[in-house]
Structures are given as structure tokens and as C-alpha cells.
Amino acid sequence: MIEFRGAGVRTDDGEARTLIHPLTLTLAERRVSVIGGNGSGKSTLLRMINGLLAPSEGSVAVFGEDTRTAGRAVRRAVGFVFTDPLSQLVMPTGREDVELSLRARRLPAAERRPRGEDVLRRFGVAHLADRSIYDLSGGERQILALAVVLAVEPRILVADEPTTLLDLRNDARVRSLIAGLDQQVVFTTHNLDFALESDRTLVVDGGRIVFDGAPADAVALYRELAAAVPDGRP
Numbered sequence: 001m002i003e004f005r006g007a008g009v010r011t012d013d014g015e016a017r018t019l020i021h022p023l024t025l026t027l028a029e030r031r032v033s034v035i036g037g038n039g040s041g042k043s044t045l046l047r048m049i050n051g052l053l054a055p056s057e058g059s060v061a062v063f064g065e066d067t068r069t070a071g072r073a074v075r076r077a078v079g080f081v082f083t084d085p086l087s088q089l090v091m092p093t094g095r096e097d098v099e100l101s102l103r104a105r106r107l108p109a110a111e112r113r114p115r116g117e118d119v120l121r122r123f124g125v126a127h128l129a130d131r132s133i134y135d136l137s138g139g140e141r142q143i144l145a146l147a148v149v150l151a152v153e154p155r156i157l158v159a160d161e162p163t164t165l166l167d168l169r170n171d172a173r174v175r176s177l178i179a180g181l182d183q184q185v186v187f188t189t190h191n192l193d194f195a196l197e198s199d200r201t202l203v204v205d206g207g208r209i210v211f212d213g214a215p216a217d218a219v220a221l222y223r224e225l226a227a228a229v230p231d232g233r234p
């Protein structure tokens, strides 16, 4: 359960700019997708959910915990997967990274190795566990980053373009994995077929939610918006 209550984001570095206009909404569906053009505000919106970014006005709460005042509880409840896996894989190998997450959750040392192995196997990346993360492909790293975040069983998974770097086979694998998760998942994507697999879709444009509802209607509106973009604008 995620609640935005008049939550907006402004920057004030030199020139004031509104990144997210104040919005009020509750996200309780199992699968929520967020679509929109480059720079529309999707990642900013996602980062507000786990407190990576505090709202400049209003508030965001997860299971009733305010992201600003209960940051620790919120980060525990919300696992966040970044678009760039290297920004979250901090250890030399995947195995060490998974075990580090388990250690941060105070899992006893003797249980970390078998539990980590289980998670890596479940995601089909056990064979990559001891390779340097720098020797892995972008897609391999992305699946590993997902495994590391899910190893600690967050109540909500927030994923910023989790299939962007993946080939067809891995794209299908991650999508079916996400479909099978018990927890709520909120994700951004440029893959409209993936968005159609969600229960609810938000369309973001210029820092505002311009549509919130059925995925098929959202995708149709987004296609219209994209077709209407004037030449010269990205």
C-alpha cells in the first residue's frame, strides 16, 4: 500500500523547476506500471516511493510509514532496482552481493551461503555467482541486481525499467518472474507489452499523471501523446 498525499518535487538549484506536480493517489494493486516519454518524471516518481527522494511538499507513505520520518522502515519494506545495475551491485561478485544483503538483514552467517545460493539458482544466475560483476553482460548484471534485491524479500518491489538491457529470452524470464512474485511490484517501462501485463498503469507527462487506469487505455493514450510530439522535441 503506497500513498501519495499532495506529494510533489521541485528543484531549486539555480532555476526553480517542478519535476513532479503535487499528486494524491493510493497504489494498492499487485502490479502497477508507469509509462511516459524520456524525462517525463517516471524515475523521479519511483524514487519517491522508497524515500530515495523526499517530496518538497506533501508526503508519501508506505504501509502507513512516512518516507521522510521513517526512512529506515520504508527502505526495509521497499526493494528498489535501478535501471543501471552497477549503481547497486557494490561487491566484486554476485554471491558476495547477495550475502551482503542477507547480512544487512541480520541473517546468521551459516544461513547466508545456502540462502544466497537458493536465490541465485531461482533467478538462473547461480553459474555467474563467482564471476566479477564487471565481466558480466548488462543483462546478466540486471538479473543479478534483481536477485540481490529480492533475496531479502521486500514487501514491495520498485523496479526502474527492469527489462531494458535484456534480450528476448531474459526479457521473458524476468517478466514471468515478476508476474510470479507474491509482493506488490511498481515498475517503469518503455516496453508497452510489459505495461499491458500490469493491473493499473500511470501515464506520466511533464511531471503530471495524465492518465491512471486500465493498461490498454493507458497504452493507447501514450501512443497518441507520442505521435503528437512536435519535431525537434525528444
Ligand SMILES: Nc1ncnc2c1ncn2[C@@H]1O[C@H](COP(=O)(O)OP(=O)(O)OP(=O)(O)O)[C@@H](O)[C@H]1O
Pocket (backbone or CB within 6 Å): 011, 019, 036, 037, 038, 039, 040, 041, 042, 043, 044, 045
Ligand atoms: N536532481 C535533479 N535535478 C534537476 N533535474 C532533475 C533531477 N532529477 C531529475 N531531473 C529532471 O527531471 C526530469 C524527469 O527525470 P526522470 O529521470 O524522472 O525521467 P524519466 O521519465 O524516468 O525518463 P527516462 O525515460 O529517460 O528514464 C528530467 O528532465 C530530468 O532531467
